[in-house]
Amino acid sequence: MTAVSARELTSQLPKHHLSDELLMDYASGALDEAASLFVSSHLTLCPHCRARQAELEALGGVLLEDLEPVSMAEGAFDALMTRLELPEAANDADAALLASKTVAGKILPSPLRRYFGCDLQDISWQKKGGGVSVAPVPGIGDGSHAFMLKVEAGRAVPQHTHTGNEYVMVLQGAFADASGTFARGDVELADGDVDHQPIAAAGEDCVCLAVTDAPLKFTGSSGWLLNMFVKM
Ligand SMILES: [Zn+2]
Incomplete structure (x- = not known):
């Protein structure tokens, strides 16, 4: 695997x-709180997905127009439109963080910052050994788990596969695994078919937002990370 400097990838x-x-x-409100937070955080950082979401909503509107009209409960339309709105944070100011995160001084996307009540540097981490630390996102309701995952620069997470879905998005630094290199804003979806060993890039600790709907299952000899997820 080619060594990639996190610094080189930060501005992309x-x-x-x-x-x-x-x-x-x-858009339809079908996601639970942790998954919604994940999506809104990515939209904050990603003009491509914001444009794609607008296209999908326009397509959804055309499909609705083709349906026979039915009477709606009072307020239902407003409720639908509220759900379809992009997060307040999805604006150019946040996208500009990509180009120069230090100028704006914020690393966490604003939806995530609202949960923590602070930015990355003030998060309290729980050290888990092996260069890995975690911090559960506070105030998330029932359903999927949401947590921050920090891997020291150049360190590897033990080989593992997944019993459910795991979404990971890089917020600082970068990591690489068999499927490619992931830097700020990049999303990786891992499910039961993926057996991988992510390695943090050199130069900067890799910090990710992770959302899982089931514990990880370890294929190697070390079970420490599995225990960490189960007990969280
Ligand atoms: Zn995107």
Whole structure:
């Protein structure tokens, strides 16, 4: 695997995006709180997915027009439109963070910052050994788990596969695995078919937002990370 400097990757726009299925589930309000936070955080950082979501919503509007009109409960239309709105944070100011995160001084996307009540540097981490730390996102309701994952520059996460879905988005630094290199804003979806060993790029600790709907299952000898997820 080629060594990639995190610094080289910081100023690029995301290359690994959300699926149409996930964008549509988000627009229709079908996602639970942790998954919604994940999508809104990515939209904050990704002009490509914001444009794609607008296309999908326009398509959804055309499909609705083709249906026979039915009477709606009072307020239902407003409720639908509220759900379809992009997050308040999805604006050019946040996209500009990609180009120069230090000028704007913010690393966490604003939807995520609202949960923590602070930016990255003030998060309290729980050290898990092996260069890995975690911080659960506070205030997330029932359903999927959302947490921050920090891997020291140049360190590897033990080989593992997944019993459910795991979404990971890089917020600082970068990591690489068999499927490619992931830098700020990039999304990786791992499911039961993926058996991977992510390695953090040199130069800067890799910090990710992770959302899982089931514990990870370790294929190697070390079970420490599995225990960490189960107990969280
Ligand atoms: Zn995207």
